[in-house]
Amino acid sequence: MRLGRCGRFGWLYPVEYKRGRKGEWDNDELQVCAQALCLEEMTGKSIATGYVYYAQSHQRQLVEISEGLRRETIATINAIQILLQTGKIPPAHYSKRCQGCSLYQQCLPQAAEKVLRYQEAN
């Protein structure tokens, strides 16, 4: 993440850099919103926008830090905190999302599902 700064009063906004191009999921927006929430906590200033820069397509996408996005981001943060507290990782399920996931090589969801099916059958 980098910080953008604009104007005399230091209007701050997060800029998240991605190597690829925009995908069809909203995780990048959630990441920018989480960064905006951190900035708000650090500076005490309200952050209304952020950006995601996609290096492959050389495009910068505006992310409006709306109330809906804030609620979704906070719900995601809470869910992650529960995962961390319980230590229970949900089982991996292969879906369309997996095709662009940076954790695919570590997660191997198709192999994990095969192992699970094998264990259930035996």
Ligand code: SF4
């Ligand atoms: S590869 Fe694993 S972590 Fe990534 S989206 Fe698929 S199931 Fe989730």
